[in-house]
Amino acid sequence: MDNDTDDLAVLETRHRKEKKELQAQIQAMKKTAKNDKTKKKELTTEIARLENEMDIRHKQEIEAIQAIQKDPVEVTEQPVTDETESTKQKVSKAQKRREKKSQQDKERENQIKQQEQENRHGPRNIEQQAINARLKGKGLRIFTIPSDGDCLYKAIAHQMAIRRQQEISVDNLRKSVADYIRLNKDDFIPFMSNPDTFEMLTDDEFQEYCDKIENTKVWGGQLEIRALSNCLKCPITIIQATGPEAIEQGVEFEGPALNITYHRHMYRLGEHYNSTVQVHGEENN
Structure with missing residues (x-):
């Protein structure tokens, strides 16, 4: 669930950045059509389309993340024995960091692969x-x-x-x-x-x-x-x-x-x- 929450936070951050980028793009487009009434009319339609496209896409992406959060993967807990507890204590902090980074890299690769499959016809x-x-x-x-x-x-x-x-x-x-x-x-x-x-x-x-x-x-x-x-x-x-x-x-x-x-x-x-x-x-x- 933590990973899904992180994904949603990353997605929301990207959405805010995309909105900011779109506003900058719109300002640049307005400058090019400043003294042309015909272009201004066309630009108004184009801006509405771009904003609507972004709103729809953002909504779909958020719904996709929320759907994943509603269906978490069940994790089976294993009993902790004296031997496993002793082994855990021997794992260094550096090793834990390496394992965490490796896990994050694997998750990122899996997300990319999953996206490739989802978007094959999307x-x-x-x-x-x-x-x-x-x-x-x-x-x-x-x-x-x-x-x-x-x-x-x-x-x-x-x-x-x-x-x-x-x-x-x-x-x-x-x-x-x-x-x-x-x-x-x-x-x-x-x-x-x-x-x-x-x-x-x-x-x-x-x-x-x-x-x-x-x-x-x-x-x-x-x-x-x-x-x-x-x-x-x-x-x-x-x-x-x-x-x-x-x-x-x-x-x-x-x-x-x-x-x-x-x-x-x-x-x-x-x-x-x-x-x-x-x-x-x-x-x-």
């Missing part, structure tokens, strides 16, 4: 087909990036290597993004809010946000993509299944765009980014 598969269709029109295909919290930065690092012939590490990318956001606080903080109160971040919370970017595997989103584009002085194109075919960042910069894909339904644990390669560019793989 939202994940539908989303994948839509992204593949859009990539095909650009002569691209997906280059898979591991789902480990670093997916955005690994996708960008891969793109820099094949599109710009520049090798750059995930750690360096994270540090560059954190430093850029710190130095340009006034540009970013209006789009940042506390996930619990939805209030604008305090100075301490802002610093904590930047520290997490630099020192942990926290997921990256639209704000981090904007910072990456400005740090690297590269246009970045994000291909997704719904909404605009592609979201463009850094269009003012010259040179080939870094092409990545955004997936909402690939894993239950959170949104995901993959890289891309040319369909006939197998040598880049």
Whole structure:
């Protein structure tokens, strides 16, 4: 039950983050249609659709977790003998930590496998087909990036290597993004809010946000993509299944765009980014 409760907490945190990301995306879309009445009308419909899609998906995901919680796995307790009690006492704290980490890793792998099965004919598969269709029109295909919290930065690092012939590490990318956001606080903080109160971040919370970017595997989103584009002085194109075919960042910069894909339904644990390669560019793989 504890694991299910943790899953629900992770899901709720992701939902709050996705709502914040959507609001940032909506603000960016509104700016592009500022002086165009026709676009404004179309944008209102698009915004309503995106918000409705998210509400429905969030509700379905929460119901799925709650359904699991209502049907816990029965655990049979084994009698404790003097021998087993003695063995338990000999297990070191370090060993317990290793066993706990190993168990968590196994649970994460099982969750991913379970999600693969559940989505074989569900939202994940539908989303994948839509992204593949859009990539095909650009002569691209997906280059898979591991789902480990670093997916955005690994996708960008891969793109820099094949599109710009520049090798750059995930750690360096994270540090560059954190430093850029710190130095340009006034540009970013209006789009940042506390996930619990939805209030604008305090100075301490802002610093904590930047520290997490630099020192942990926290997921990256639209704000981090904007910072990456400005740090690297590269246009970045994000291909997704719904909404605009592609979201463009850094269009003012010259040179080939870094092409990545955004997936909402690939894993239950959170949104995901993959890289891309040319369909006939197998040598880049």
